[in-house]
Amino acid sequence: MTSAGPLLSDVQFRKIAGLVYEDSGIILTEAKRSLLMARLNRRLRALSLPDYGAYCQRLDGTEGPAERRHLLSAITTNVTAFFRENHHFQSLARDILPPMVEQARRGRKLRLWSAACSSGEEAYSIAVTLLDVFTDAASHDALILATDIDPEMVDRAERGLFSEEAMKPVDPAQVKRHFQPVPAGYEANADMRGMMRFAELNLHGDWPFSGRFDVIFCRNAAIYFDSPARRRLWLRFAAALEPGGSLYIGHSERLDGPASACFDVVGTTHYRRNLHPVPTTS
Ligand SMILES: C[S@@+](CC[C@H](N)C(=O)[O-])C[C@H]1O[C@@H](n2cnc3c(N)ncnc32)[C@H](O)[C@@H]1O
Structure with a gap:
């Protein structure tokens, strides 16, 4: 026991890090050990457990x-913000959505996915961007799926409540x-929430x-x-995207x-699905 908890x-760290990797694909290197302790000490206190052996x-x-x-929930980093990396939302509004919206008005469905949505700011930024381009979205088949592995974050996202501080990056209009x-x-207004669906989803699971x-x-x-988990995920995104569909990743x-063969580079961390068949991995 230290004053901090x-x-x-080593054995306990390796066990916990192994479970985290198995469940989420998240790598906890030795450098993350004090972060893990800081976060789990709170969990130990909440459970009134004396030490990590009991945990x-x-x-x-x-x-x-x-x-x-x-x-x-304790180990994931949930930092997020409205219109984070705003160039993605600008490209979405300017180049990507207009032709898709035109097709959706002619009866085609439109599906967007915030695949690690944290507390929802990214998904609502997508929704705001879509509704500004597609004002009549409610009368067409347009949906935004927002998912995260962390159930607490999914609950928060679904509630759609944001502090004044969180709303600062959003244009007042x-x-x-x-x-x-x-x-x-x-x-968030009911019409916007009506076109959003929220679910717990592990990117490495089903x-x-x-x-x-x-x-x-x-x-x-x-x-x-880690690299193998990331590469598998890119392949799954290639299979999950329509030809011509867009993938936005972090900075x-x-x-x-x-x-990479399945995507053309459109802009910084923005890729477009091409017609290349998804390579099989074995
Ligand atoms: C730093 S936040 C990013 C939030 C948002 N995408 C953004 O860029 O602002 C990372 C999110 O990824 C989620 N995450 C981590 N591993 C995951 C996994 N295996 N499946 C789904 N979500 C995961 C975390 O719970 C966390 O909410």
């Missing part, structure tokens, strides 16, 4: 599966059009949908995965590996 032995026992016991979800003031800050997407945002999540991420 119980100590995490590891909990992970092995009947509470294990539920605890592993808490472990992921857009705030007026798509949100209403509430005591805690702002709440994806319970068969249709393809026109646009996928997966930003600042793959950076936490420090690059699309690499066999999936």
Whole structure:
């Protein structure tokens, strides 16, 4: 025990890091050890557990599966913001959405996915951008899927409540059009929420949908995965996108590996699905 809390032995660190990798693909290197301790010490206190030995026992016991979800919530980095990397939303509004919206008005469905949505700011930025281009979206088949591995984040995203501070990057005219003031800050309007769906989803697990997407945002999540997991994810995105569909990734991420053949570079961290068949991996 230290003044900051119980100590995490090498064996316990490797066990917990192994479970995190198995469940999420997130790599916890030795450099992340103090971060892990800082976050898990809070969890130990919440559970009134004396040390990491007891915590590891909990992970092995009947509470294990539920605890592993808490472990992921504790370890994921959920930093996000409205209109983060705004050039993506500018390109979406200017170049990508107008032809898609035209087709959607003629009866084609439109599907966008915020694939690591955290507390929802990215998904609502997509929704605001779409509604500004597609004012009559409600009378057509347009949906935005917002998913994250962290159930607490998915709940927050679904609530659609944002503090005044969080809303600062949103243009005041857009705030007026798509949100209403509430005591805690702002709440997303019902018409915007009506075209959004929220779900817990592990990018390395099953994806319970068969249709393809026109646009996928997966930003600042793959950076936490190792190279094989990242490359597998790019391949799955290639298979999940319509030809001509767009993939936006985070500023420090690059699309690499066999999936690169399936994409053309459009702009910084923006790729377009081409007609190249998705390579099989074995
Ligand atoms: C730093 S946030 C990025 C949020 C948003 N995409 C953005 O760029 O502002 C990373 C998010 O990825 C999620 N995440 C991490 N591993 C994941 C996985 N295996 N499947 C789905 N989401 C994951 C985390 O829970 C976290 O909310």
